[in-house]
Amino acid sequence: MNDMHRSQASPRNRRDFLRGASAATLSALAAGYPHAILAAEEEKLRPTADTVIVLWMGGGMAATETFDPKRHTPYEPGLESNRVLSTFESIDTAVDSIKISKGLKRTAAVMDRGTLIRSYTAGDLGFILHSRHQYHWHTGYAPPQTVAAPHIGSVIARTLGPLNPAVPAFIDIGQRFDLGEGEELKAFHQAGFLGSQYGPFLIPQADEAMASVRPPKGMGPDRFENRYKFYKKLAAQSPIGKFGSDYQKESLVRSLDNAHLLLSSPAAKAFDLSLEPKDSYDRYNTGQFGLGCLLARRLTEVGARFIEVTTEYIPFKNWDTHDNGHTRLTDLKAMIDSPLSQLVLDLESRGLLNRTLIVLASEFSRDMMTEGRPDKQVKDQVEVPNVIQELKYYGMHRHFTDAGCVLLFGGGMKRGYLHGKTADERPCKTIEGRVVIEDLHATIYRAMGISPKLAYEIERRPFYVTRDGLGQPIREVFA
């Protein structure tokens, strides 16, 4: 049933999709401002994916403790910090040439469905600020900027529109904004100059997703329906027509119609995690992130366009391991292992993985010694003793920007493929296949059929979806 719905909405051909889209969607798409400008030489790109799911490891996921393990150095008091590369053993995966860190057993079992990039290089932004690097990852531009740069989800929402008109085109799951660096996080969780209609539909907590799409607290569905009917009747009586303001009036009424369509559509059930069978729910339920992955799967089934699920960035929490790196990584890996692998398997068994691109990424990696990059270290923020006498110092606590891991599943990516290489000895920098944000974005855009040279006009100048239109898709990772 869900599959059928999806295939109907699926834009094999954009024109067919437009024909099927609601009038409201159409007018949103046709709204000429800002204009899209496409460098002329771009041919029509055939998309390999209809949906993107970004799984965001906010706070800096240490590559050597997860998807790029190096020599394991077990803990013992008196250990020299400089000798420690990985605090975990490596394990085999479904792909002979790929080993990953212990604690990711289920993910290891699905590595044959994905592409692993080990050479992602974060922006060189100087003194580290997580939210600034996250801004850069999500928009391709480092703040401040003269115009508000849109989130990649907004660019996709603006360019492609929703896949199913009853599901918001850009859904963001799992980030609250009333914690540390909340303002900086808000600054990129938005559509910027593209206009707020392309901004994220925010679901700060996955287990409360239903609250976002149901009537206000205390209002049953009958009352909600009646209230809306009453409004329609009242609006029909209102004498504003005599002021001749059809355009503005229709825009208001139509927006309410759309909201109502979403709230009363069958797709809204996808937000209700209580409808998920218990055994499946339990496989995902490692906390908010796991449930976010479940929600992402359910939304993908009804035709979501762009979803981001975050482990949530909170300064010094989650992946932002300034201390106890080893202990905390054990828990963090347990948090992602089951939901990540289950998401891949579930989408595959539903026949959706081929058209859904899953991207697991983080703003940068971590290391025990290097802050910034080896050739350009920046001001230290973390105390690291030369010799480790306490377990709390055992782990990757500094911010490392020269090499990090990105996982790609489905959506036209190669299966069981490894891209890029890092040195086996400290500083474990990228030595092959360097990937920067412009190229990673270009890869995602390319999969979605969007040119990296696409630009939108703002204040009479072009704003490119990858910086200066220079992003190059990573050809090797496409199947």
Add this chain to the structure above:
Amino acid sequence: MKRIMKRVVQFIALLLLAVLVGRPRLRAADAEALPPPVDRQVDFHKDILAILANSCAKCHAGGQKKGGLSIDTRESLLTGGESGPVVVAGKSAESRLVALVAGLEPDAVMPAQGPRLSAQQIGLLRAWIDQGLPWEEGFSFKKTASAPLEPRRVSLPPDSAGSAGSNPIDRLLEPYFRSAGFEPGAVVDDRAFLRRASLDLVGLMPSPDEVDQLVRDKAPDKRQQKIHSLLKNDQPYATHWLTFWNDALRNDYRGTGYIDGGRLQITDWLAAALVENMPYDRFVRELINPTPQAAGFIKGIVWRGVVNASQAAPMQAAQNISQVFLGINLKCASCHDSFINDWKLADAYGLAGIFADGPLEMHRCDQPTGQFAPLQFLYPQLGSIDPKAPTAERLKQLSEAITRPENGRLARTIVNRLWARMLGRGLVEPVDEMDNPPWSADLLDYLATDLADHGYDLKHTIELIASSRAYQLPPVDEADDSRHDFVFRGPLVRRISAEQFVDAVADLAGVDYAEAAAKPPALTPSQSTLSQTAAGRAGARAALVNADPLLIALGRSNREQVVTDRPKTATTLQALELTNGTPLSALLEKGARQWAGRKLEPAALVAAIYRAALRRLPSDQERGLALELLGSEPAEDETEVAIEDLLWAIVMLPEYQLIY
């Protein structure tokens, strides 16, 4: 010296071109070697503009005419250059332009610099020529002519008694309307006028009593008096315009930068300046040469880490003061000589350097050039800046130069913003591009000199506009106000702002929004200045609280950049927030309890709510619908629920949410 070199280069270029003149048309064999035209309808904006802009414009547009060829407009392109026409509409194979970009003339390959065009691009150009060179209407590469700097005194047409009245705006508009063939209708009634004026001047809907009073008032100048008294209401006025200035001056109570000390609020200074109606020239001087309380505007937003040279704090200051006070876009020129106007990299650095504590090396596209621009204001004729003086002294010199009476642009920019705010569209659009032509230069120039003549008193200009017949004309519904051929026919229908909506609903509910939404007001010191709003009104106004999901959904700006215009259209995400968001439902729930507590008979209740919300009584049909919703003999909690739904439906009405 440089100029001589340039002449020499131009001369050589001309010589080269002369050699090319008279080359024969394409040979048939050559034509076959051309990449084929693409097999589809091309779109000028999407397909062609980028090619022309990237590969041709540098030498053949914006005043550049290498070889006599300008592609500024379709006509100039068709005219061709010194060697004759370069395109033949409908015949790409015979168009010399195609031969040149295809490299068929080895010693005259175009573009002369930069990468060759791809076969795909040539195919697009060919298809475009074959399809008759469709051009976007009104588009020109020619940079906007600069608007004059000096003020211009406009003499008023004679007051032809009985028609336009004596307001100078109307006297100036009379010939305008006549030449546009537009016959303005009668002004709107008192109720509509007061709702409009009250929202525009103090941001609040008028109370039902205020409306009744005005309707009953028999004085011929009663509207004039009402406008005057609204503006004398300092606190509500200041609170309303605080939002406008917070947007423009990028001031917010929370936002990026504060965690690292990279940003400062100017709220207290701003609130005080608005309450005392500080003359605008002094207002500008104090923002450019600030006391610590006003320093946040030129300080900019400084993020931790390395920042692109075009966003260094002094450059932000240069961009922001140019945009806000002069309607000049320096953003392009902060990175390289602008393609869209005449400002050069050196102009941007010359201005930015005034704000910098040390020498500011010019960076072109973020690469250091080793050069330093002489410190000067964009219009050096307004006053020089002493490069040897300390920063504080330079800022003083700059603040004086920019506010000198000879700078007509300062006043034009602000009166245009006020006009746009009150009439829905500027005399010049966009309001940040003051080099664009106004639809009435006389009106713009008059308002500007009039502001200066009245000591830069902004309330004077607001009053003048509100008193005009133009402002009081019936509303005009305009789907696209950016049209080139815009004709002013009256105020445009607008949405009320986030702050106006929230304040109005809070008033209707009789509750304090800050309390209902559990949003503490953002300010402490300014609280005392601004919280004393209209008598009988509870709590802080929305302008003073931190942004929340409701305000954001309704368009409250993210003040990371200068914002001078808010989004105009309703969106689905917005409607979702209005339909099931917590802040609004909390507000309406409390409001329903208040209304239920008044124990009115259902019919009286409906009438009272209509009067409070819409300043009118319900029609019979409306009353019938509302009574049906309220039920005949409901239990008390059911009544509250029904009232809540009635309130919701009313505040969702376009009649409630629009300014008309």
